[in-house]
Amino acid sequence: MIGAGNMGLTFAEGMVSSPYLKDGYLLVYDKSKDVVDALSDDKRFRLYDNLEDAVKIAHIIFIAVKPHHCEAVFEEMKPHLNEQQIIVSLMAGVTLDFITSATGLKKAVRAMPNLPAKVSKGVTAFTETSEVSKIEQVMIRNLLDSTGVTIHVENETFINKSTGISGSGPAYVFYFMQSMLEAALKMGFSDYDSKVLVANTFKGAIELFNQSDISLEKWIDRVASKGGTTQAAIDSMEDNNVNQLIKEAAYAAFERAVELGKENE
Numbered sequence: 001m002i003g004a005g006n007m008g009l010t011f012a013e014g015m016v017s018s019p020y021l022k023d024g025y026l027l028v029y030d031k032s033k034d035v036v037d038a039l040s041d042d043k044r045f046r047l048y049d050n051l052e053d054a055v056k057i058a059h060i061i062f063i064a065v066k067p068h069h070c071e072a073v074f075e076e077m078k079p080h081l082n083e084q085q086i087i088v089s090l091m092a093g094v095t096l097d098f099i100t101s102a103t104g105l106k107k108a109v110r111a112m113p114n115l116p117a118k119v120s121k122g123v124t125a126f127t128e129t130s131e132v133s134k135i136e137q138v139m140i141r142n143l144l145d146s147t148g149v150t151i152h153v154e155n156e157t158f159i160n161k162s163t164g165i166s167g168s169g170p171a172y173v174f175y176f177m178q179s180m181l182e183a184a185l186k187m188g189f190s191d192y193d194s195k196v197l198v199a200n201t202f203k204g205a206i207e208l209f210n211q212s213d214i215s216l217e218k219w220i221d222r223v224a225s226k227g228g229t230t231q232a233a234i235d236s237m238e239d240n241n242v243n244q245l246i247k248e249a250a251y252a253a254f255e256r257a258v259e260l261g262k263e264n265e
């Protein structure tokens with residue numbers, strides 16, 4: 001695992017606690033001394049402060065640095081790679097073409113995870129170059145599944161699209177929660193009560209949604225009595241075009257993922 005920040009460490013932890021990796025089989029490299037020091041007593045990982053030593057012996061190389069840092073990492077690791085190795089990028093935007101040309105590797109996977117992976121509730125979309133065999137796909141999928149659920153998508157456009165829906169999506173949910181929290185505080189609830197009201201409203205609504213095949217529209221109808229309070233709220237959101245604005249936000253993230261790919265060409 002190259003880069004043990006939010007995502008890299010989350011996946012490293014998920015993978016070592018899965019049945020697919022024995023303790024001590026995951027090599028972790030991060031450029032930051034603080035990150036390496038913080039993990040130095042962690043017996044689950046083999047820590048490296050030298051990229052060359054780690055990548056030489058790895059079978060599968062995960063990379064989770066920020067997109068603008070990857071070019072330097074690829075350049076440094078390229079001389080030490082061999083063509084049997086598989087590279088799995090968790091980075092937004094960076095294309096398979098760029099990854100394969102910058103590393104010389106042919107077997108490459110692009111995965112788009114999200115932050116709930118930290119609590120094993122993540123969702124990851126992935127796709128790969130044609131050189132990655134079916135068996136290798138299953139192997140990678142098993143590792144990605146260690147942080148939640150995984151979907152396979154047919155091409156990279158869907159990786160950029162999933163960035164706009166699920167990769168960035170937790171932030172949209174937090175944004176909506178923040179607005180509701182601010183409304184609760186303004187109404188005079190305490191900090192604690194506001195958090196309890198908001199967090200449990202999201203949690204409960206999602207559990208209901210997951211427990212049946214009923215559409216979201218029908219769920220809205222079940223909450224909203226004719227001429228009642230919910231209808232007043234939904235009408236206010238419709239008048240303010242909130243539905244359209246949320247869709248535009250998801251597309252903005254999708255388009256930014258495409259742009260990030262171009263910036264790394």
Ligand SMILES: NC(=O)C1=CN([C@@H]2O[C@H](COP(=O)(O)OP(=O)(O)OC[C@H]3O[C@@H](n4cnc5c(N)ncnc54)[C@H](O)[C@@H]3O)[C@@H](O)[C@H]2O)C=CC1
Pocket residue numbers: 002003004005006007008029030031032035064065066067069072073090091092112113114115167168
């Ligand atoms: N945070 C999120 O919710 C999501 C992030 N991602 C992707 O994951 C990647 C990492 O993001 P975060 O974990 O949030 O960032 P982060 O900043 O928490 O972690 C990046 C890590 O890379 C290390 N690093 C920087 N340069 C390095 C180098 N040359 N060699 C080795 N390590 C190096 C840093 O020290 C840091 O620990 C990004 O490419 C992002 O697009 C994807 C989906 C969701």
Ligand SMILES: O=C(O)[C@@H]1CCC=N1
Pocket residue numbers: 092163167168
């Ligand atoms: O904001 C970003 O660029 C990364 C990718 C998806 C979530 N965080």
